[in-house]
Structure formats: C-alpha cells, structure tokens
Amino acid sequence: MNQNDLLNIRHATLQEAKAEMKTLLETRQHNYSLDAALYNDPHMFRVDMEEVFQKEWLFVGMTSEIPKRGDYFTVEIGQNPVLIVRDADGSVNAFHNTCRHRGSRICTEHRGKVANLVCPYHQWTYDLKGNLLFAGTEMGGEFDLKQHGLKKAFCKTAGGFIFISLADKEPVGDFDEFLQTLEEYMEPYDVENTKLAVESNMYEKANWKLVLENNRECYHCSGSHPELLNTLLEWDDINDPRASKEFIDHYNTQAQQWDAEGIPHEHKSYGPGLRNRIVRMPLKKGTKVMTIDGQEGCKKMLGRVKNPQLGSMRILHLPNSWNHMQSDHFIVFRVLPISAQETMVTTKWFVHKDAVEGVDYDVERLRKVWDATNDQDRVLGEQNQLGINSVGYQPGPYSETYEFGVINFLEWYSETIKSNLA
Ligand code: 3BY
Ligand code: FES
Ligand code: FE
Numbered sequence: 001m002n003q004n005d006l007l008n009i010r011h012a013t014l015q016e017a018k019a020e021m022k023t024l025l026e027t028r029q030h031n032y033s034l035d036a037a038l039y040n041d042p043h044m045f046r047v048d049m050e051e052v053f054q055k056e057w058l059f060v061g062m063t064s065e066i067p068k069r070g071d072y073f074t075v076e077i078g079q080n081p082v083l084i085v086r087d088a089d090g091s092v093n094a095f096h097n098t099c100r101h102r103g104s105r106i107c108t109e110h111r112g113k114v115a116n117l118v119c120p121y122h123q124w125t126y127d128l129k130g131n132l133l134f135a136g137t138e139m140g141g142e143f144d145l146k147q148h149g150l151k152k153a154f155c156k157t158a159g160g161f162i163f164i165s166l167a168d169k170e171p172v173g174d175f176d177e178f179l180q181t182l183e184e185y186m187e188p189y190d191v192e193n194t195k196l197a198v199e200s201n202m203y204e205k206a207n208w209k210l211v212l213e214n215n216r217e218c219y220h221c222s223g224s225h226p227e228l229l230n231t232l233l234e235w236d237d238i239n240d241p242r243a244s245k246e247f248i249d250h251y252n253t254q255a256q257q258w259d260a261e262g263i264p265h266e267h268k269s270y271g272p273g274l275r276n277r278i279v280r281m282p283l284k285k286g287t288k289v290m291t292i293d294g295q296e297g298c299k300k301m302l303g304r305v306k307n308p309q310l311g312s313m314r315i316l317h318l319p320n321s322w323n324h325m326q327s328d329h330f331i332v333f334r335v336l337p338i339s340a341q342e343t344m345v346t347t348k349w350f351v352h353k354d355a356v357e358g359v360d361y362d363v364e365r366l367r368k369v370w371d372a373t374n375d376q377d378r379v380l381g382e383q384n385q386l387g388i389n390s391v392g393y394q395p396g397p398y399s400e401t402y403e404f405g406v407i408n409f410l411e412w413y414s415e416t417i418k419s420n421l422a
Pocket of ligand 1: 215216234
C-alpha cells in the first residue's frame with residue numbers, strides 16, 4: 001500500500017465497501033463524474049479488482065509477440081502474476097504464474113523463451129501445457145504429478161489479439177461475436193507476420209478509471225495534444241454529433257476506396273457502453289499515419305495493405321484497451337491497475353516482420369507522437385487525481401456532445417459492477 005492509499009484509507013471491511021459501492025453506483029448522478037471514493041479508496045479499488053479485473057476478459061498482448069514454441073511474456077493483474085506462452089501446437093496458453101509447490105513465481109522476466117517452465121525455487125518443471133513433468137525424488141514415491149499442474153486462466157485469441165480472464169467461470173456475454181468481428185477486421189494486417197518494434201511502460205499516479213475516462217474523450221485534445229492533432233481527427237464516428245460536412249465527405253471518399261480494396265471499416269460494437277467497439281476513421285487529409293508529419297512510419301506496409309491511407313482502425317475493449325491500426329504500423333494500448341491511485345499504461349508498436357530497423361523504420365520516429373501524447377495524458381490524469389482527492393471535489397457534469405465516450409464507459413463500469421455484485 002502506498003502513501004496515497006494510507007492517506008485515503010477508511011476503516012471499512014470489504015463487505016461494507018461492496019455495499020457502499022453498490023449504493024454509490026445506484027444513486028450516482030447520471031452523466032456526472034463519480035464519487036471520490038470510487039477513484040481513490042483502497043477498499044473500492046479492491047472491489048474493482050475483484051469484480052472487474054479478476055472477472056472480465058482483459059487484453060494482454062499480441063500473438064506475434066510470442067511467435068515460436070516456448071516464447072512467453074508475463075503480466076501482473078493486480079497481485080496476480082500471469083504467464084502467456086506459445087505451445088508446441090501453435091496455440092497460446094495463459095497460466096497463473098505461481099508454482100504448485102510453494103507458490104513461487106515461475107517466470108520472473110517480462111518476456112523470454114523456454115523449453116519447459118522451470119520454477120527457480122526448487123526446480124519443479126512444467127511443460128508448455130502446464131503439466132507438471134518433474135518434481136525431483138524429494139517428493140517421495142507416492143507423489144502424484146498429475147494433481148499439481150499449473151492453474152490455467154481462460155485465454156482466447158482473435159485477429160492476433162490475446163485476451164485472458166482470471167474468472168472461475170468463463171465470462172458470459174457477446175464476447176465471441178466481438179472476436180469474430182475482430183478476426184474479420186484484422187485479416188488485412190496478417191498479425192502473425194508482424195513484430196514488436198518497441199514498447200513503453202508508463203507509470204501513472206491515477207486511478208485506472210481516470211486513465212480510461214481521459215482516453216474516451218477528445219475534449220482535452222486541442223489543449224494538450226499538438227503532436228497527435230497533426231494527424232488525428234477527433235471525431236470518433238460519422239454519427240458523432242459534431243461531425244462536419246467536410247469530415248463526412250472526407251470519410252465517404254476514403255470509405256469508397258476502402259470498400260474497393262476490401263478493407264473493413266464500418267462501425268461494429270457490442271455490449272453495454274459499447275464496451276467492445278471497432279471502427280475505421282480517416283486521419284487528416286494528406287496524412288497517412290500517426291507520425292509527427294503524418295507521413296510513413298515504416299516503408300513496408302502490413303499484410304495485404306496497399307493503400308497507405310487506411311486512416312486508423314480504432315479498437316476499444318473495456319476495461320483495459322484501445323488501439324490504432326494503420327497501414328504501415330499499428331499501436332496497441334493496455335491499462336493495468338496497480339493500486340487505487342496507480343496505473344501502468346503499456347504501449348506497443350508493431351511493424352511488418354521483415355521490416356528492418358534503421359532501413360525501413362526508425363524507432364524514434366515511430367513512437368514520437370504517442371510518447372508525447374501518453375505523457376501529456378499522464379499529466380492530465382495525475383492532476384485529475386490530485387484534484388479529486390481534495391475535500392473540495394464534487395462530481396461534475398460531462399458534456400454530452402464531447403464526452404459521450406466517458407458517459408458510455410461509466411455506464412459499462414456501473415452496470416458491470418452492479419450485476420457482478422447482485
Ligand atoms: O485517439 C485516442 O486513442 C483517443 C481518442 C480520442 C482522444 N484520445 C487520444
Ligand atoms: Fe516452485 Fe518450490 S516453489 S519448486
Ligand atoms: Fe489524450
């Protein structure tokens with residue numbers, strides 16, 4: 001628990017926190033920001049972890065990060081270390097990264113490659129399907145290896161995206177429909193033939209919901225994101241109440257071309273608060289991708305893409321991801337809460353697997369716009385948190401025309417918590 005958590009601690013039990021959260025969400029003023037406790041209280045945070053991050057499908061990474069058998073990466077979902085590994089048969093498995101002997105973390109690195117999964121403590125050895133292969137003679141003749149395999153997490157992949165869930169039972173809903181759409185919309189990119197060019201891990205002193213809220217609106221863009229606005233058109237959709245005729249014409253011209261090329265672009269969304277959403281939007285006229293000057297980020301285009309002006313296919317997955325898929329590189333974003341007032345935001349840039357660094361792309365150029373944007377958003381989130389912690393904070397109104405994405409996010413959050421607590 002960090003200092004902020006201590007400052008904000010109240011002597012509630014978890015049950016009391018759940019009851020209070022339910023009341024706060026049932027009585028919240030619709031279209032207003034939440035009560036401060038929901039953004040800064042450690043008990044409320046614990047409920048968020050139990051009811052959202054340990055139950056829902058979470059985006060963790062891309063299949064092309066672990067192209068070969070034994071390639072793995074690790075993530076921490078709160079206190080839960082998880083290991084994602086490519087199996088010999090090509091499938092992707094997710095396990096709780098905790099040994100069945102005395103619970104040590106098994107993979108201690110952020111990413112790597114293994115033949116088998118060997119615990120560093122007493123060398124219990126598991127295969128890539130989580131079966132315990134070997135526990136030494138120390139455990140005695142009666143010891144049953146079969147009873148001590150690694151615990152699995154639910155894991156699904158589609159269009160190169162890897163999702164996991166730590167729930168006891170697979171979450172119900174329309175997730176599979178979203179995955180089908182994801183598969184279809186990602187087909188032009190051929191993710192298996194891409195590679196991770198670079199990644200950033202940004203630590204932000206703000207509640208995870210403030211990070212998401214900030215991402216769900218562009219009201220703040222003109223005041224904060226000069227680099228991003230060289231290319232980004234802030235409208236989220238052609239139905240956006242603010243979309244101008246010029247924008248609609250620009251969209252229609254591009255969309256005709258995308259149709260001719262078989263590039264999916266129509267808005268598809270699933271679930272309350274549009275929790276899973278895909279739409280392709282054009283970038284500013286004359287620009288191709290989200291680089292500082294809007295010109296190419298990588299000389300090799302992705303998959304079967306021919307047209308450099310694919311705009312950006314935006315993929316939203318609540319609670320923890322938004323993404324920008326473009327013609328020559330794509331960028332994925334992952335949000336993982338650390339504590340009530342700390343969040344880790346991971347950004348990864350992918351290019352064609354045959355693209356050569358320094359020849360086809362320059363890492364600094366590729367990451368510049370979103371490094372700047374992320375940092376600007378981090379400052380906004382941290383200032384937002386500091387103000388919310390004040391006794392002077394009172395929930396304030398969202399703009400229905402500029403902040404409908406935030407309203408949708410909180411709608412999803414609120415409905416999810418209420419139904420999980422029911
Ligand atoms: O582009 C994004 O990912 C989001 C959407 C609007 C503002 N924000 C930068
Ligand atoms: Fe893993 Fe002992 S804790 S082998
Ligand atoms: Fe922003």
